[in-house]
Amino acid sequence: MDSLEKLKILTDAAKYDVACTSSGVDRKGTRAGLGSASACGICHTFSADGRCVSLLKILMTNVCVFDCQYCANRRSNDVPRAAFTPREIAELTIRFYKRNYIEGLFLSSAVIKSPDYTMEMLLATLRLVRGEYRFNGYIHVKAIPGADPALVQAAGAEADRMSVNIELPSEESLGTFAPEKTKSSILTPMKLIKNRIIQTKDEITRFRSAPKFVPAGQSTQMIVGATPESDSRIVRLAEGLYSQYKLKRVFYSAFIPVAGANPLLPAVSPPLLREHRLYQADWLLRFYGFTSNELFNRENENLNLNMDPKCHWALNHIERFPVEINRADYLLLLRVPGIGQRSAMKILSARRVGKLDFAHLKKMGVVLKRAKYFITCGGKMMERTPMIPEILEARLSENKIDERYAQIGLFDGENAALAAPDDRRKDAPLLGGLT
Amino acid sequence: MSGYVVLFDGSLDGLLCAVYAYYYDKILPLSIQTEDEYQPMLGAENYFVASDPEKAKRVWEGIRKKISPGAAYNVYTAFLSGEVEKHMAIFKYIVLGFKRGASVDNRLQEDCVLRVHKLARMTGYEAHMLSGFCRFAETKQGAYYCAISPKHRVLQLLAEHFRDRFMNHAWVIHDKKRGEAAVYDGNDYVIVDAPKDAAVEYSDDETRARDMWAAFFSTIAIKERVNKNAQRRHAALYFRANMLEFL
Incomplete structure (x- = not known):
């Protein structure tokens, strides 16, 4: 397959991931390598949906063994499939980066063969990009739920940010729509990343040259409006993730109906205003000293759509x-x-x-x-x-x-x-x- | 002390010398103008301030030490602004700074402080946006070429950013509007005068890279959530003249 065609398929498959931030880490350029990172994050363009494009956001492959009902890449969906080799991704990244199209790479993947195999592929790509191509810019990589902890840890050593997507905000919903995923398969890598970040921070205070681990922190994403959870439940979950799992960001993604999907999923247009209100509430938690208890009470399980x-x-x-x-x-x-x-x-x-x-x-x-x-x-x-x-x-x-x-x-x-x-x-x- | 229309050559040194003249020669400016933009003022004499690097340096060091390094940065970036009528505000800001010290930046009740902050912010904002929006192209010779046409004189700010980012290969950033360019040879950059138009021959890989980028850009947007207003709010139309994906 032509690599242009591949790029289209694998970009299309990756576009529903919300996070495209490049912030959180300041790194000077080096004589040996290419690129630097800027803590405030830099947007390189804005797509027609008004979102910032900062990273080359692509999937390694969209061939998936999972069958999550809300996802366009589920195995039962009839879409064209493709896969990149690590070298193709590395070359594309460098080509784009040198022209200042992007701030770095956001690499994710559908689960091909098994979680371990997928994570190995992601790791191999990161090692190639960082090693042979000496890329010193920003890298965001997904941790695949269910992958071996050693692989997740090794990938974290190369990346600036890692994320594991929660996708659906409750265990029941996961059971209904994402049969292969469980709460623990998502939370285990999240906990691992958290502990390793804390450990590394401690090491760096003692040894200046201690290797860094995910210096820009970890993030996650939840789909809003696909399942019946109230805003209160979503915000409380986010609050827990911020305090217990030390997440840098939680992203909310308004559910977009996918063709031929499970009839239990809503078929209406994405609840964009609700998504916006959730982000506002999220900001109140992180920067304004609010707690979720202040935002909700028994009568108000959902945020008011009329005002912030x-x-x-x-x-x-x-x-x-x-x-x-x-x-x-x-x-x-x-x-x-x-x-x-x-x-x-x-x-x-x-x-x-x-x-x-x-x-x-x-x-x-x-x-x-x-x-x-x-x-x-x-x-x-x-x-x-x-x-x-x-x-x-x-x-x-x-x-x-x-x-x-x-x-x-x-x-x-x-x-x-x-x-x-x-x-x-x-x-x-x-x-x-x-x- | 009666007032003058103070004229200078348009350089930062010249403006700093106007501050020097205020303190040492008792020249109170009613208006500070560059020679090219000179507009006579009724009942005021003209006074021409010559640029003197020695005097300018004294004032600059004074700003850094007696006010604050942050204030010096504000003066510099405000001076780079493409807005007209910035000189008098910068002058007043410096004079107020010498009187009040570092706390000058707290005095948001004062018009000149607000104005200088605003000018500095606008310039800094444009430089920040361009650090993402400017597009390099690979030339036949192997160097990377980038054209910009900014509202403010951000060339040097951009060059500082890219000197760190692209340390290992040669590049040129060309300000088409002002006819100057930052040229980096792999070690350091210089800012030189350049014609407003340049014929650039691109490498063979360039078309391919552009096609890939165009494909990526159009695919990454979610069709169900198209929001052209938000897109325009963030990527203003005037930036798009030099952005491949909008051509």
């Missing part, structure tokens, strides 16, 4: 607002909807030398669209919106206009026109007598 999770939390904890910009500490500032780490840091440093008012915030680039309802500057609010959750909710909803204030249709009938409120000006109080 921080807004939702703020409306449910209205007693903690407004926050005084000139006095609140960093963690409290981070709790204000619309204020992120960058804005919070700017506020901290600017107020060290003088008082801040709303005009200053605006000039500094702090986005006030949502924040203005929750903050005071020198004791004053920006607008006189009453601090009542129902009113704020109407102002902050993104996707749905509260039906009480819906656009009047020409033929809605006289009653509808009479019932519609006449004043929708921005600053007018929505409910009389409450201001």
Whole structure:
């Protein structure tokens, strides 16, 4: 088969993997090798779906012995199959890297013959790329569930990041849709990688030349919307992975219906907004000091699709607002909807030398669209919106206009026109007598 | 001290000499302009500041030591910006810095500080994006050639990045807009004047590599999630003139 044809098949098969980040490790170039790595990560282009393309993301092969129902490469699916040799991958990587098309390689694979055999192939490729081709750029490699720990460990010594995909967020779902995978076959390599990372970090503090192991950490991916798990379950699982397995990232991937799939899987378009909300919640866990218990309660098993999770939390904890910009500490500032780490840091440093008012915030680039309802500057609010959750909710909803204030249709009938409120000006109080 | 329209030659040294002149010759600028962009101002005399490397170095070292190395970097990257009307803001930032020390970067209430931060951020952002977006092509001679047309003068920032990354082979980055190029010979790079257009002969492997890249790029997108707005937000149209996959 022509290698161009192969590239198409194996890229197509790899595209559903979300992770394409190249961040987390800073490595200088060397005289002996080709390439370097940059901790902030570099995007090399953006594909038509708006995702960053940073790495050459391909499968070693899409020939698979597994039959996971959600996956396009399952053995029962009728798709063209192909396989790369390690040398083909190495040459392609170098060719692309020298032209600055990519930041490195993201190598994954379907399970060919057995997990051990697949992992050996991945390892052989990494050794060729790092060894003979002296490639010093970024490498992300998949650990194949069920592969021998020694192979996983050896691959980790060559890679910058490793990942094992959880795919479905509960054991029952895995049992139904991925019969060959079990919870333990996924968690075992994850634990192995975690322990080895911790061990290496310890060694490096003692011996400067100790070999590195997966310096950019490990990540995983979950498919959202294929199975009935609630957001709360997914976020709690992610929280556990961050704290117990020390993961760098958990990726969420909205399920995309695959042709001829198991009828138990949904056939609707991908739940993109839900995926977006999960990422927002994920950020709150990692950077904003939130815990999953704060985001969910008995009534709310799922995230609110109308507003971001921080807004939702703020409306449910209205007693903690407004926050005084000139006095609140960093963690409290981070709790204000619309204020992120960058804005919070700017506020901290600017107020060290003088008082801040709303005009200053605006000039500094702090986005006030949502924040203005929750903050005071020198004791004053920006607008006189009453601090009542129902009113704020109407102002902050993104996707749905509260039906009480819906656009009047020409033929809605006289009653509808009479019932519609006449004043929708921005600053007018929505409910009389409450201001 | 009455004000002047201060003219300089457009180099960073020249601008630093305007700062020197403010302190040592009591030249208060109302406006700082390059000779080419000179616009007269009513009721103000002109004052021409000559570039003097010695004086410029003194001011530069002063910024590094009395303000902070970070402030010096801000001055440098803000100066590389392609925006007009940047000189006066940089001048004010330096003067405020000499008065307040390292805390000048905290003073986000001051317009000149915000402006310099913004200019520096814009330049740094473009250099960062280009470090991913610029495309090299293999020439017949074996060196790698890359053309850019950036809004800001990021050539040197890019060259620093690629000197580390591609240490072992020769490359050229050509700023077509400003007619200059960074040329790396395997040891170090120099920035030289270059014509705005260059005829480059590509190697035999080049077409093949480009075809592979085009195939990869179009296949990696998930058709069910096409989002051209997001794509444009991240890869702005003006970058795409030099990006193969968008041609």
